[in-house]
Amino acid sequence: MIPKVIPKVGIFIYDAGGRLSRAIDLAEVVQRLAKAKNVTRREVFNNLEAPDPISSIQEDLRAGRLNRILWVGRFPDARRRRIEGELTAAGLNPYLQEWCDLEEQGIGRGDFDRAVQAQKAIILIQMALARTRLLAPLMPLEIPAVDAALIIGGGVTGLHTAASLADLGKKVFLIEKESGVGGKVAALRRLYPLICDPHCGLEFALQKLEKSGRVEIHTLTRVKTLAGSPGNFSVRVEKQPRYVDEQKCIACGECITACPKEIQAGNTFPLAGDFSNRGQQVWNPNGLEKAIHQARPLAYPSTYVIERQHCPPECRECQKACPTRAVELEQTASELEFKAGAVLIATGWDPYPLTRVEEYGYGVYPNVVTNLEMEHISEEPPDLQEVGFIQCAGSRDERYLNYCSSVCCSITLKQVLHLKEKRPGVRCYIFYQDIRTSGFDEELYQRVKSLDQVIFIRGDPATVKPEENGRLRVRAEDTFSGKELDLHLDLLVLAGGMVPSEGSRELAHLLKLPQNSYGFFEAHLPCHPEESQRTGIRAGGACRGPMNVVHSIESGHRAAFDVLPFLSGTVRLEPTYPVLNLTKCDKCKRCMEECPYASFYFDGNGFPVPDLAKCRQCGNCVGSCPLFAVSLGHFTVQQVASQIQAIKSGFLGKEEPVVLAFLCKNDAYPAAKGAAESGLPIPPNVFFIKVPCAGSINNAFIADALGFGIDGVLIAGCQDDQCHYVKGNQLVKTRKENLAEKLQKMVIEPQRVRFESLEIRDSRRYVDLVTSYIAELKKMGPNPFKT
């Protein structure tokens, strides 16, 4: 228990060269504050640059004559920071200073009566003073943390991000469910715009990883559980047996020769149905391999892997053949545990199962292929004369995928370029709805358009039918010319879309990460694209939404950058975290329900406790508590209640309404501040209190305000779905509705509590809103509790 310190407040009013005294009589204000409790000094000063009052305050602080400072007036931000520094040097905790800007509350704006303005100023100072008395010294928290990161998914995003984190000196655990790294990109043959081999970039990242020596790659591994908090996660993973010792296998290939069992070549694109390997079957007759084979999709680690489910019983051929005795057929699955400061998810995407788009006959006719199968075909094309490409196959269609996967147009253009390079005589038809080549991909489009024998047809094919000679008969209408087309094609390529991978769905469930309606990980667009509702866990790359390789790598890096604070050995937390009064709490767990970041857990006695590392300090728990047992540091229930109590609701006479506005500090407060800065007339009837989020407004605050005779309470938050803390505005709206119903029963007009959305530059709207609300309240008559 901290011993109670008797507050000794010094009030310093900065006149800013006479600006304040022009609007109000400062001598009167100081005189009115003469009897205020706990105030030891009250002064007006006019020169910020003079050594006084700072040096005399420092002296008083050192001598113990002052322990809290209330600054009144408008200070330049830079000067404010300097004053804070100067007083901290004299031993004052920065949280023991309060800043009360009279001008942003409307003092000196508009031509209102000087006496009224002075009265409002006194109330504002008394509000701030009530709060200052209750200020507590606060210190930032430092939690020891692990300086390692866990990356889930060893695709292009995971590898490049791991390499960059290793460059920064961080330890990285990278886990991958396949037997080798590389992901989908390793299975591609060309990347646009350079039409280059993707293995080159992957190899580059891998070499960087190897050299750093700080990256541990675990293949055939999946996450089982995640426990702990940001900075100190502990992740249990399950590693499937490889049946080959990674320390011994030299990838000589003798076991492959010895292995008697041939299996279908592994398919790097998990497609739906039995046709998954068909692309290779048709176009690559050697689509067979042995049960023991290289790691896939990229042969890294270079160790072989055995698919035991295909092994003939009791077969030991590979074991006999292995010169280094690396084959261990008795291996079993093992569990590992990693300690990581942060978790990065890069679980990527899956191709949309095109068998669902029945009209194009994928999976029925052998020469209808997906754009992924086309990657291999265009690398070594057979003898082809006419090839069709259908864009948006199943995409931008409400029956299948009603979004654009953003990459398929460029992929098709790349494949056409590549195919024409290998077989210049091929005629290509591209059926499209719109060609979407954003940014510099337009250049790709121009290049393809300038080629001979490439025909763009706007419109989807109506029918696809096989012919006796094995070709396909495609009927379509060119919607530009209105002409019916009847084409005979050797090959039809469907540009399918991207859906979140199976692994993403699994992880979302496991880590309780919110997904959007398409199943991709949710983000706060546009400000925080890699934001997730679980602190210390970020997702990057194509598990966030359809994107190309460049954007995936960027996204992975951005996600890694966001979690760097959790990888630095200590997690530093601002002291404005929630504190629960456990003598009041009766475990109703409403704070737990309403916390958008799931940061509450039960302690040994069943009390909810916030995990401070997960907490983003939005204060929604403060608003949710029916017993007001939750307070944020520097925004305690007592502080707010005392501020409300300091408002004298009758200062303008009983008939003139007084409004208390709770303004969200992200949007509504800057709007109100902007109104004052642009000189708009802010009526003297309104007082505002800045809150961390609209969701942090407890109904008890509103009840207090109404009980003290305040005529109207205005809650101003963000627009719907724009809340920086996910759903603060929705929560406060529900609570407000609940209260309004009760007010109705109490024969008090429910309109006395009002919620409004304000955008950050809605300054004029703020003034209009307040003015019209005051007029409305005036018509309603005074609050019955007003004395």
Next chain:
Amino acid sequence: MPPKVDREKCDGCKVEKEPLCEQVCPGDLMTLGEDKKAYCRMARDCWDCMSCVKICPKGAMETRIPYQIGYHGAKLIPLMGTNTITWTLIDINGKVERFHYINRGSLD
């Protein structure tokens, strides 16, 4: 007369083992029914202390004033602030009286 529970508003405190009204009731009369809504199990024993009405975060409780104090239809509604309480008393003729109190003692 026991408190009346608005069954639409009551969420059984998210089906906790002990909802808030049960915890606060000095006679241990409130409990959750099979439908996971609160109810008063011993109507005769209720003292009308209104603890449950005050604490309900959903505003689902309403006091039924005993006939000795007010006839059927009279209402007494508390509204809890952080450190204050306001009372609204409505008699059967619709006459409204209001009281506002600041609690003694500090908030913590």
